[in-house]
Amino acid sequence: MSENASTIAELLQNNADNLTRAERQLSQSILVNYPVSGLGSITAVAKSAGVSTPTVARLVKKIGFSGFPEFQAALRNEVEATISDPIAKHDTWAGQAPDEHIVNKFTEAVIENIRHSLGxxxxxxxxxxxxxxxxxxxxxxxxGGRITRSLADYFFLHMQVLRKDVTHIQAISNAWPHYLLDIKKNDVIVIFDVRRYETSTLRLAEMAAEAGAKIILFTDQWHSPIAKLADHTFSLKIVVPSAWDSSVTMMLLVETIIADVQTRTWPETRQRMEELEVMFDRTKFFRKFT
Amino acid sequence: MSENASTIAELLQNNADNLTRAERQLSQSILVNYPVSGLGSITAVAKSAGVSTPTVARLVKKIGFSGFPEFQAALRNEVEATISDPIAKHDTWAGQAPDEHIVNKFTEAVIENIRHSLGxxxxxxxxxxxxxxxxxxxxxxxxGGRITRSLADYFFLHMQVLRKDVTHIQAISNAWPHYLLDIKKNDVIVIFDVRRYETSTLRLAEMAAEAGAKIILFTDQWHSPIAKLADHTFSLKIVVPSAWDSSVTMMLLVETIIADVQTRTWPETRQRMEELEVMFDRTKFFRKFT
DNA sequence: TCTTTTCTGAAATCTTTTCTTCATATTCAT
DNA sequence: ATGAATATGAAGAAAAGATTTCAGAAAAGA
Known part of the structure; x- marks a missing residue:
């Protein structure tokens, strides 16, 4: 029996010589479809190996666990390790800084948000x-809302170049009714709403829904109440080690959508961009770019 | 939403809109470390999600199982399938979409940007x-500039809560001289400038430098001309498969800075946030969030 | 604001699992 | 073959898990 076994499979193999007939039978059964076969109840494990439950209990004690639940917990950890993505962890993002530096911790959380949200x-x-x-x-x-207004603005800015008839409904809710007058059936309204969900945004969504508009919602994992009204909902994970939520995932998705819409509208967009270019040249707004 | 869900993850997503707050919290918890997180006892699952066991029982029934054991058995099958299939997932970001889908290509580019920039x-x-x-x-x-104004706005929005004396210099360049009157020696000016670099932003930077302000610059890998004037420059990779540049990396960095500044100013910030909270309560601007 | 409806978790109850005991079966040495 | 030692599983006790009930809390509606 060797000392440091890191997996239950090793533990079983190391103890192979001390096992009795029924125990060996059980051990084989566990190893055959390892580690999933050990995940059921003690009764199920015993039955699938063709032995009695006390045999299972005795075996797990023999290889060093206090009881079946402890054995199973260890097995679950192994499953987890097997499943979880090996390249995901232990990448240090800012090589100069230690793992615990906020840059690395924050980035790690954001990447996890992206992974989870896109999944x-x-x-x-x-x-x-x-x-x-x-x-x-x-x-x-x-x-957008109080915080998401920047994202809404960013989205608007790009869409405005891509196509005609794009309006950014600004924050002041008193002005909303005026915008609503213009919303027609089958128009599209893109709403950003993350916690804490704003009452006024919900009202706007309700009115837009009544007007027959298609509602596209960007929200967080806890879902804005607007989700019930929306035709298409994107729910994104936004948790980071901060008192604030992160908008990075949302921005990634927004940019991706912009890129995709652009390819769809390219003939029209190309022309618009060329015209824009001419105007920039005239106003000398930008420096010459090399 | 598709009807025939083949995995519990899909089942949870399909029902996302019918879930209550606690159920959604639980659902997310299960999905975060899916599918392993659902493998413990009902008590363990409930505890790790921060909800009660009845909530777990209710959720699994809601998504179509007769009870927790049946749910768990299904989950075990998925684990088994995942494990026995070595080339499972995690190669692509949006598992549902093929590698060549814009979502995966775009995300891949963004991650590369982050990796490179932080490196x-x-x-x-x-x-x-x-x-x-x-x-x-x-x-x-x-x-900020024409496109980066959203980021500048996002940064401003947060800084404004964190500390006093924060000003967002808006886009209209005619108004800039007025702001400049207020810039004193040793003040800090945060500038966002990516290609195409704007002439007016450069002028502003020059004047700020003359006034003795510390200049912090967020720019792209080709460096805005302001870099010569700046005390601290962040150069970020912004290339994506699109006619546009990506601001995701910049936003990540901005958020990280916000998080770090917050820990530094916490005593003051805490008070500011509490006061803000009281004001929100008074105006009932937000819906109650638990 | 007040009422109604819905949601939620504490606690009680019921079910299943796990562990222990012990009688019987098996093996091994002589 | 016989007895001693060991192994095994049936059965029941103990523990943990799952489900149901219900009252208080939160949200929606009026």
Whole structure:
């Protein structure tokens, strides 16, 4: 029996010589479909090995656990280690800084947010959203909340270049009714709403829904109440080691959507961009770029 | 949303809109470390999600299982399938979409940007920047360009809560001279400038430098001409498969800086946030969030 | 604001699992 | 073959887990 076994499989193999007939039978059974076969109840494990439950209990004690639950917990950890992505962890992002530096911890959290959010992303929702936004027969309205207004603005800024009929509904809720007058059936309204969800944004969504607009919602994992009204919802993980939530994932998705819409509207967009270029030249707004 | 869910993850996502607050919290908890996190006892699952066991029982019934054991058995099958299939997932970001889908290509590019930018990041620059921004004896001015104005706004929004004396210099360049009157020696000016570099932003930087302000610059890998004037420069990679540049890396860095400044100014910030909280309560601006 | 509805978790109850005991079966040495 | 030592599983006790009930809390509606 060797001292330092890091897996249960090793533990079983190391003890192979001390096992009785029934125990060996059980051990083999566990190893055959390792480690998943040990995940059921003690009864199930015993049954699938063709031995009695006391045999299972005795074996796990023999190899060093206090009881079946402890054995199973160890097994679960192994499963977890097997499943979790090996390249995900232990990447230090800012090589100069130690792992515990905020830059590395924060980035790690953001990457995890991206991984998790995109893992859940429904691709049909994405495609349908881009299709709606690329349809120039529909007007597009963009609205954000207290914090997300920057994102809404960023999105608006790009969409405005890509296509016509894009409006940014600004924060002051008193002005909303005026915008609402313009929202027609089948127009598209893009709403950013993360916790803490704002009452006024919900009201706006309700009115837009009544007007027959298609609602596209960007929200967090806890879902804004607008989700019930939305045609397409993107739910993103936004948790970082900070008193604030992170908007990085949302911005990534926004940019991706912009890129996709652009390819869809390219003929029109190309022309718009060229015109814009001419105007920039005239106003000498930018420095010559080499 | 698709009807026939083949995994519990899909089942949870499909039902996302029908879930209550606690259920959603639980659902997220299960998905975070999916599928291993659902493998413990109902008590363990509930505890790790921070909800009660009845909530777990209710959720699994809601998504179509007869009870927790049945749910768990299904989960075990998935684990088994995942383990026995070595080339499982995690190669692509949005598992549902093919590698060549824009979501995966774009994300891949963004991650590469982050990796590259942070690899180059000088940690002393980062620390010094945060120190400057946390120093409330200095006023802080924030300015962005045509596209980066959203980022400047985002940064301003947070800094404004963290500390006093923060000003967002808005886009209209005619108004800039007025702001400049207020910039004193040793004040801090945070400038966002990516290609195409704007002439007016450069002029502003020059004037700020003359006034003796500390200049912090966020720019791209090709360096804005302002870099010559800046005390601290962050150069970030912003290339993505799109006609546009990506601001994701910049936003990540901005958020990280906000998080770090916050820990430095916490005593003051805490009070400011509490006061803000009271004001929100009074105005009922937000919905109650638990 | 007040009422109604919905949600949530503490506690009680019921179920299953795990562990222990012990009688019987098996093996091994002589 | 016989007895001693060991192994094994049936059965029941103990523990843990799962489910249900219900009252208080939160949200929605009026």
């Amino acid at each position: 859940q992303l429904d691709i049909a929702t994405f495609d349908k959203t881009c299709e709606l936004l690329a349809d120039t027969s529909r007007s597009v309205f963009v609205v | 180059q990041l000088d940690i002393a620059t980062f620390d010094k920047t945060c120190e400057l921004l946390a120093d409330t004896s200095r006023s802080v001015f924030v300015v």
